[in-house]
Amino acid sequence: MKSLKVDIRKTAGFISEGAVYAFENQMIKNHEAVLNKTGKGNDFLGWVDLPSTIDESLLKSIASSAAKMQEKAELFVVIGIGGSYLGARAVIEALQDNFAALKTGRNKPFIIYAGQNIGEDYMSQLLSLLDKHDYALTVISKSGTTTEPAIAFRILKNHLEEKYGKKEAVERIIAITDQEKGALKKLADDEGYQTYVVPDDVGGRYSVLTPVGLLPIAVAGYDIRQLVQGAADMEGLNRKSARLNDNPMALYAATRNALYQSGKNVEILVNYLPNLYYLTEWWKQLYGESEGKENKGIFPAGVNFTTDLHSMGQYIQEGERMLFETVLSVEEPNTKMTIPSDGQNLDGLNYIAGKRIDEVNKMAELGTMLAHVDGGVPNIRLSLPGINEYYLGQLIYFFEMACALSGYTLDVNPFDQPGVEAYKKNMFALLGKPGFEKATEEIRKRL
Numbered sequence: 001m002k003s004l005k006v007d008i009r010k011t012a013g014f015i016s017e018g019a020v021y022a023f024e025n026q027m028i029k030n031h032e033a034v035l036n037k038t039g040k041g042n043d044f045l046g047w048v049d050l051p052s053t054i055d056e057s058l059l060k061s062i063a064s065s066a067a068k069m070q071e072k073a074e075l076f077v078v079i080g081i082g083g084s085y086l087g088a089r090a091v092i093e094a095l096q097d098n099f100a101a102l103k104t105g106r107n108k109p110f111i112i113y114a115g116q117n118i119g120e121d122y123m124s125q126l127l128s129l130l131d132k133h134d135y136a137l138t139v140i141s142k143s144g145t146t147t148e149p150a151i152a153f154r155i156l157k158n159h160l161e162e163k164y165g166k167k168e169a170v171e172r173i174i175a176i177t178d179q180e181k182g183a184l185k186k187l188a189d190d191e192g193y194q195t196y197v198v199p200d201d202v203g204g205r206y207s208v209l210t211p212v213g214l215l216p217i218a219v220a221g222y223d224i225r226q227l228v229q230g231a232a233d234m235e236g237l238n239r240k241s242a243r244l245n246d247n248p249m250a251l252y253a254a255t256r257n258a259l260y261q262s263g264k265n266v267e268i269l270v271n272y273l274p275n276l277y278y279l280t281e282w283w284k285q286l287y288g289e290s291e292g293k294e295n296k297g298i299f300p301a302g303v304n305f306t307t308d309l310h311s312m313g314q315y316i317q318e319g320e321r322m323l324f325e326t327v328l329s330v331e332e333p334n335t336k337m338t339i340p341s342d343g344q345n346l347d348g349l350n351y352i353a354g355k356r357i358d359e360v361n362k363m364a365e366l367g368t369m370l371a372h373v374d375g376g377v378p379n380i381r382l383s384l385p386g387i388n389e390y391y392l393g394q395l396i397y398f399f400e401m402a403c404a405l406s407g408y409t410l411d412v413n414p415f416d417q418p419g420v421e422a423y424k425k426n427m428f429a430l431l432g433k434p435g436f437e438k439a440t441e442e443i444r445k446r447l
């Protein structure tokens, strides 16, 4: 089976090969710390062997819950935020038809999302949609106390109960949360919802291969076994060696750290296929939340080319030179289409008539790579053989492991996120949450 490849040749001229390979010993040390679970945040390393150890009975149970939801629902609402939402959305949107929402005759539910924002219009527009369609939902929260999904679930639970009656509403809700703690766990037990567990030792942004990601992906009709298989094969490759020539995850982690050391502190993940938009969003969370702490870390940004070449392309070509690009290049799209010839040729495009659209996309990609390198932006290229469940599984594990190796290189804990509490404290104080009385008084004076 083909595999994801990393090409760092277009970083030459910015960093030497020696600067990359200088990180090899560090990678070997980090790799040991990850595999032996001895590094920082080692109680959150359950994702490392998850693909190869996933329980067959869990996969079967998810498949059967998904089949039940497929029977009941035209729309399936995934309620969650951050790591409890982005992984599922990244995979589903990478695999699904770009116009799925508008195509009729679907035999699987269309997946929609809630609890990832606090937009009042979003919620009321969602309810008016759900009035008209059969739906079911999953509410996903490891802590079970996150405000955004809790608000969305409170509203949708009421809506479901009004629409179907309490007994049937229970059959249309699956809760994914902690095994023991949290408000959602208690509610699920009290109400009798079917539940799946987010393992204690897997943090949100590393949880796509747990029920957090697998259940929504299965409901959408995609092959979760192939996804897990792709990840398991990448896990197997990672286990063999941490040497940069043998381990693409270590090579990527070493290269981005060498670039960071040379002053390139913004990494832009570039895609050339619109289906990959949410994959980039997932990657931004994974790297931003894992590395951005203790006043350190590469800032992860994302662009969608060629679309953004007509907007952000200007800055990337000629703005401040603190950028490097990581291009996610898909070798072969799933369909073939050629550009037609035209008798009049008024648009002057006959020179590419008969060529595949993807060939034009690839030339745009190569041309952009060289232009940006010439403009002072080093380029790492990740080639993915195609877009399917198996290759996405490879890619997910690749990014997760590289992130852990990279975070340890910065000497931070890549598995916590203490910084996300600050806004919550202020918001609770401003909302007058019980227990925050003093903070409420103080913060109001500052406004």
Ligand code: PA5
Binding pocket: 081, 082, 083, 084, 140, 141, 142, 143, 144, 145, 146, 149, 203, 204, 205, 206, 289, 417
């Ligand atoms: O990666 C993370 O840990 C976070 O993004 C969380 O997933 C996110 O804050 C949602 O948390 P919870 O699942 O507890 O609702």
